[in-house]
Amino acid sequence: MTPRYEHDCPACTFVGIYKEYDLWVCVDSPASHSSLIARTSDEPPDYSSYPAKLFTQVLYERLMKKEEIPEHMIATGVCLIQAITQEVLPSDLSLA
Numbered sequence: 001m002t003p004r005y006e007h008d009c010p011a012c013t014f015v016g017i018y019k020e021y022d023l024w025v026c027v028d029s030p031a032s033h034s035s036l037i038a039r040t041s042d043e044p045p046d047y048s049s050y051p052a053k054l055f056t057q058v059l060y061e062r063l064m065k066k067e068e069i070p071e072h073m074i075a076t077g078v079c080l081i082q083a084i085t086q087e088v089l090p091s092d093l094s095l096a
């Protein structure tokens with residue numbers, strides 16, 4: 001699988017595709033600064049990004065408040081699953 005859109009960050013690893021989103025994981029130092037990225041075009045600002053460490057907590061809180069889960073968050077959830085499955089996230093990152 002190859003990314004459809006340009007994503008110019010040497011710290012990022014492509015982990016897959018979900019609907020219109022290309023999914024990337026940006027591994028940073030310290031590990032807690034690593035992020036999950038869902039990109040929808042070649043244009044530099046066309047992406048959403050969540051800190052990997054906080055994403056599950058943010059998603060959980062929205063679900064508990066019965067708030068709508070926007071599509072880019074669902075894409076980010078798939079990104080997290082792929083990141084864990086492919087062992088892309090730093091091993092010292094403890095997910096909340």
Ligand SMILES: [Zn+2]
Pocket residue numbers: 009010011012013025026027
């Ligand atoms: Zn990156």
